[in-house]
Amino acid sequence: MLLASTLASATDLVVTLPGSKLLSRKVVQYSCDASAVKIGLPAVPFDVEYINGSGNNLATVPILGGLLIFANVSSASGARYAAQQYIWWEAKGSATLYLDSPAQKDKSVCQPVTRK
Template sequence: MSASLKKVLAGVAVLACSAFARATDVTIHLSGSEPMSRSMMKYRCDAQGSKMGLPAGVFSVEYINGAGNSLAIVPVAGHSLIFANVTSGSGARYAAGSYIWWEAGGRGVTFSSDSIAGNMTSECHRAE
Protein backbone atom coordinates (compact mmCIF):
# COMPACT_ATOMS: atom_id res chain seq x y z
CA MET A 1 0.00 0.00 0.00
CA SER A 2 1.41 3.40 -0.94
CA ALA A 3 2.23 6.00 1.68
CA SER A 4 -0.30 8.50 0.28
CA LEU A 5 -3.08 5.87 0.32
CA LYS A 6 -2.22 5.08 3.96
CA LYS A 7 -2.50 8.81 4.82
CA VAL A 8 -5.90 9.07 3.11
CA LEU A 9 -7.20 5.97 4.92
CA ALA A 10 -5.87 7.27 8.25
CA GLY A 11 -7.64 10.61 7.65
CA VAL A 12 -10.91 8.87 6.83
CA ALA A 13 -10.61 6.75 10.00
CA VAL A 14 -10.04 9.87 12.14
CA LEU A 15 -13.07 11.60 10.59
CA ALA A 16 -15.25 8.52 11.10
CA CYS A 17 -14.21 8.24 14.76
CA SER A 18 -14.86 11.94 15.40
CA ALA A 19 -18.31 11.65 13.82
CA PHE A 20 -19.21 8.76 16.13
CA ALA A 21 -17.73 10.57 19.13
CA ARG A 22 -20.21 13.43 18.61
CA ALA A 23 -23.27 11.18 18.85
CA THR A 24 -24.58 10.78 22.38
CA ASP A 25 -27.26 8.46 23.68
CA VAL A 26 -29.00 9.29 26.94
CA THR A 27 -30.95 6.95 29.16
CA ILE A 28 -33.39 8.51 31.61
CA HIS A 29 -34.93 6.35 34.32
CA LEU A 30 -38.42 7.49 35.32
CA SER A 31 -40.52 5.99 38.08
CA GLY A 32 -44.20 5.28 37.69
CA SER A 33 -46.42 2.79 35.95
CA GLU A 34 -47.61 5.01 33.10
CA PRO A 35 -46.57 3.53 29.74
CA MET A 36 -44.05 5.44 27.63
CA SER A 37 -44.85 6.42 24.06
CA ARG A 38 -42.61 7.77 21.31
CA SER A 39 -43.59 9.22 17.97
CA MET A 40 -41.84 11.02 15.13
CA MET A 41 -43.45 13.83 13.15
CA LYS A 42 -42.07 15.62 10.10
CA TYR A 43 -42.24 19.41 9.77
CA ARG A 44 -41.34 22.17 7.37
CA CYS A 45 -40.93 25.78 8.53
CA ASP A 46 -40.83 29.11 6.75
CA ALA A 47 -37.55 30.85 5.85
CA GLN A 48 -37.34 32.52 9.26
CA GLY A 49 -37.02 29.05 10.84
CA SER A 50 -33.71 28.33 9.14
CA LYS A 51 -32.44 31.77 10.23
CA MET A 52 -33.27 30.69 13.79
CA GLY A 53 -31.40 27.39 13.47
CA LEU A 54 -34.06 24.95 12.29
CA PRO A 55 -33.10 22.76 9.32
CA ALA A 56 -34.09 24.06 5.87
CA GLY A 57 -36.62 21.70 4.29
CA VAL A 58 -38.35 18.80 6.00
CA PHE A 59 -37.05 17.64 9.40
CA SER A 60 -38.21 15.26 12.15
CA VAL A 61 -39.24 16.01 15.72
CA GLU A 62 -39.46 13.18 18.24
CA TYR A 63 -42.14 13.27 20.94
CA ILE A 64 -41.71 11.24 24.15
CA ASN A 65 -44.56 10.96 26.67
CA GLY A 66 -44.91 9.06 29.92
CA ALA A 67 -44.38 9.05 33.68
CA GLY A 68 -45.83 12.57 33.88
CA ASN A 69 -43.42 13.96 31.26
CA SER A 70 -43.98 15.25 27.74
CA LEU A 71 -40.85 16.01 25.74
CA ALA A 72 -40.11 17.10 22.18
CA ILE A 73 -36.64 16.68 20.68
CA VAL A 74 -36.15 19.39 18.05
CA PRO A 75 -33.07 19.89 15.85
CA VAL A 76 -31.81 23.46 16.39
CA ALA A 77 -28.47 24.78 15.11
CA GLY A 78 -27.14 21.28 14.51
CA HIS A 79 -28.03 20.03 18.00
CA SER A 80 -30.89 17.93 19.31
CA LEU A 81 -32.51 20.14 21.94
CA ILE A 82 -34.83 18.56 24.51
CA PHE A 83 -37.96 20.67 24.97
CA ALA A 84 -40.17 20.05 28.04
CA ASN A 85 -43.92 20.61 28.03
CA VAL A 86 -44.97 23.75 29.90
CA THR A 87 -48.38 25.20 30.78
CA SER A 88 -50.36 26.43 27.81
CA GLY A 89 -53.84 27.85 27.27
CA SER A 90 -54.22 25.65 24.18
CA GLY A 91 -52.25 23.01 22.37
CA ALA A 92 -48.91 21.54 23.40
CA ARG A 93 -46.26 24.10 24.33
CA TYR A 94 -42.64 23.03 24.87
CA ALA A 95 -39.67 25.09 26.06
CA ALA A 96 -35.88 24.72 25.88
CA GLY A 97 -33.72 27.66 26.91
CA SER A 98 -34.95 30.74 25.03
CA TYR A 99 -36.88 28.61 22.49
CA ILE A 100 -40.60 27.72 22.38
CA TRP A 101 -42.07 24.96 20.17
CA TRP A 102 -45.86 25.44 20.32
CA GLU A 103 -48.22 23.09 18.50
CA ALA A 104 -51.69 24.58 18.71
CA GLY A 105 -54.01 22.24 16.85
CA GLY A 106 -55.24 23.46 13.47
CA ARG A 107 -52.96 26.48 13.20
CA GLY A 108 -49.73 24.49 12.98
CA VAL A 109 -46.60 25.04 15.03
CA THR A 110 -44.99 28.28 16.09
CA PHE A 111 -41.24 28.19 16.79
CA SER A 112 -40.08 31.27 18.66
CA SER A 113 -37.10 32.62 20.49
CA ASP A 114 -36.89 35.56 22.87
CA SER A 115 -33.21 36.30 23.37
CA ILE A 116 -30.79 39.21 23.51
CA ALA A 117 -30.96 39.27 19.70
CA GLY A 118 -34.71 39.98 19.96
CA ASN A 119 -37.95 38.09 19.56
CA MET A 120 -38.09 35.92 16.42
CA THR A 121 -40.92 33.67 15.23
CA SER A 122 -41.30 31.02 12.54
CA GLU A 123 -44.46 29.27 11.36
CA CYS A 124 -44.16 25.52 10.78
CA HIS A 125 -46.51 22.86 9.40
CA ARG A 126 -46.53 19.09 9.33
CA ALA A 127 -44.97 17.61 6.24
CA GLU A 128 -45.51 14.20 4.68
Protein backbone atom coordinates (compact mmCIF):
# COMPACT_ATOMS: atom_id res chain seq x y z
CA MET A 1 0.00 0.00 0.00
CA LEU A 2 1.36 3.43 -0.88
CA LEU A 3 1.28 5.26 2.39
CA ALA A 4 3.02 8.51 1.63
CA SER A 5 4.49 10.37 -1.29
CA THR A 6 6.44 13.58 -1.13
CA LEU A 7 7.10 16.00 -3.95
CA ALA A 8 10.80 16.82 -3.55
CA SER A 9 10.99 19.26 -6.44
CA ALA A 10 9.19 19.99 -9.67
CA THR A 11 10.86 16.97 -11.30
CA ASP A 12 11.50 14.57 -8.39
CA LEU A 13 9.02 12.32 -6.64
CA VAL A 14 9.80 10.31 -3.54
CA VAL A 15 7.44 7.44 -2.73
CA THR A 16 7.67 5.67 0.63
CA LEU A 17 6.65 2.01 0.72
CA PRO A 18 6.46 1.06 4.41
CA GLY A 19 7.76 -2.36 5.31
CA SER A 20 9.37 -2.74 1.91
CA LYS A 21 12.61 -4.42 2.93
CA LEU A 22 12.74 -6.40 -0.29
CA LEU A 23 12.58 -3.77 -3.01
CA SER A 24 13.73 -5.00 -6.41
CA ARG A 25 14.63 -2.85 -9.40
CA LYS A 26 15.44 -3.97 -12.91
CA VAL A 27 16.23 -1.83 -15.95
CA VAL A 28 15.57 -3.20 -19.43
CA GLN A 29 16.48 -1.33 -22.61
CA TYR A 30 13.96 -1.66 -25.46
CA SER A 31 13.89 -0.86 -29.14
CA CYS A 32 10.47 -0.61 -30.79
CA ASP A 33 8.91 -0.92 -34.24
CA ALA A 34 8.10 1.96 -36.60
CA SER A 35 4.81 2.74 -34.79
CA ALA A 36 6.64 3.79 -31.63
CA VAL A 37 7.03 7.51 -32.35
CA LYS A 38 3.41 7.79 -33.51
CA ILE A 39 2.17 6.84 -30.04
CA GLY A 40 4.81 8.68 -28.01
CA LEU A 41 7.75 6.33 -27.52
CA PRO A 42 11.31 7.41 -28.38
CA ALA A 43 12.64 6.58 -31.86
CA VAL A 44 15.90 5.33 -30.31
CA PRO A 45 16.43 2.55 -27.73
CA PHE A 46 15.22 3.56 -24.25
CA ASP A 47 15.23 2.22 -20.69
CA VAL A 48 12.21 0.94 -18.76
CA GLU A 49 12.69 0.49 -15.02
CA TYR A 50 10.64 -2.14 -13.20
CA ILE A 51 10.25 -1.51 -9.45
CA ASN A 52 8.64 -4.09 -7.15
CA GLY A 53 8.07 -3.89 -3.41
CA SER A 54 5.39 -4.08 -0.69
CA GLY A 55 2.90 -5.54 -3.14
CA ASN A 56 3.39 -2.69 -5.61
CA ASN A 57 4.68 -3.38 -9.11
CA LEU A 58 5.60 -0.31 -11.16
CA ALA A 59 7.26 0.43 -14.48
CA THR A 60 8.62 3.77 -15.66
CA VAL A 61 8.32 4.32 -19.42
CA PRO A 62 9.41 7.39 -21.42
CA ILE A 63 6.35 8.80 -23.21
CA LEU A 64 6.19 12.05 -25.22
CA GLY A 65 9.52 13.29 -23.83
CA GLY A 66 8.50 12.72 -20.19
CA LEU A 67 8.45 9.73 -17.88
CA LEU A 68 5.18 8.01 -16.94
CA ILE A 69 4.84 5.74 -13.92
CA PHE A 70 2.77 2.67 -14.81
CA ALA A 71 1.09 0.54 -12.11
CA ASN A 72 0.59 -3.19 -12.50
CA VAL A 73 -3.00 -4.25 -13.22
CA SER A 74 -4.62 -7.68 -13.51
CA SER A 75 -3.49 -9.76 -16.48
CA ALA A 76 -4.15 -13.29 -17.70
CA SER A 77 -0.52 -13.58 -18.85
CA GLY A 78 2.63 -11.54 -18.55
CA ALA A 79 2.80 -8.27 -16.64
CA ARG A 80 0.38 -5.52 -17.64
CA TYR A 81 0.86 -1.94 -16.45
CA ALA A 82 -1.44 1.08 -16.94
CA ALA A 83 -0.89 4.86 -16.94
CA GLN A 84 -3.30 7.44 -18.35
CA GLN A 85 -4.54 6.11 -21.72
CA TYR A 86 -1.55 3.74 -22.10
CA ILE A 87 -1.02 0.04 -21.39
CA TRP A 88 2.53 -1.37 -21.22
CA TRP A 89 2.29 -5.16 -21.52
CA GLU A 90 5.44 -7.20 -20.97
CA ALA A 91 5.22 -10.91 -21.81
CA LYS A 92 7.45 -13.65 -23.15
CA GLY A 93 10.52 -11.43 -23.45
CA SER A 94 8.96 -8.56 -25.40
CA ALA A 95 6.69 -5.64 -24.55
CA THR A 96 3.86 -3.83 -26.31
CA LEU A 97 2.67 -0.28 -25.67
CA TYR A 98 -1.01 0.28 -26.41
CA LEU A 99 -2.55 3.73 -26.79
CA ASP A 100 -6.28 3.56 -26.29
CA SER A 101 -7.76 6.56 -28.08
CA PRO A 102 -11.40 7.22 -28.96
CA ALA A 103 -10.67 6.59 -32.64
CA GLN A 104 -8.72 3.34 -32.33
CA LYS A 105 -6.24 1.33 -30.30
CA ASP A 106 -2.71 1.94 -31.61
CA LYS A 107 0.23 -0.18 -30.53
CA SER A 108 3.97 -0.58 -30.83
CA VAL A 109 5.87 -3.81 -30.24
CA CYS A 110 9.22 -3.51 -28.44
CA GLN A 111 12.09 -5.95 -28.05
CA PRO A 112 14.80 -5.92 -25.37
CA VAL A 113 18.17 -4.68 -26.56
CA THR A 114 21.11 -6.89 -25.66
CA ARG A 115 23.77 -4.79 -23.96
CA LYS A 116 27.40 -5.64 -24.65
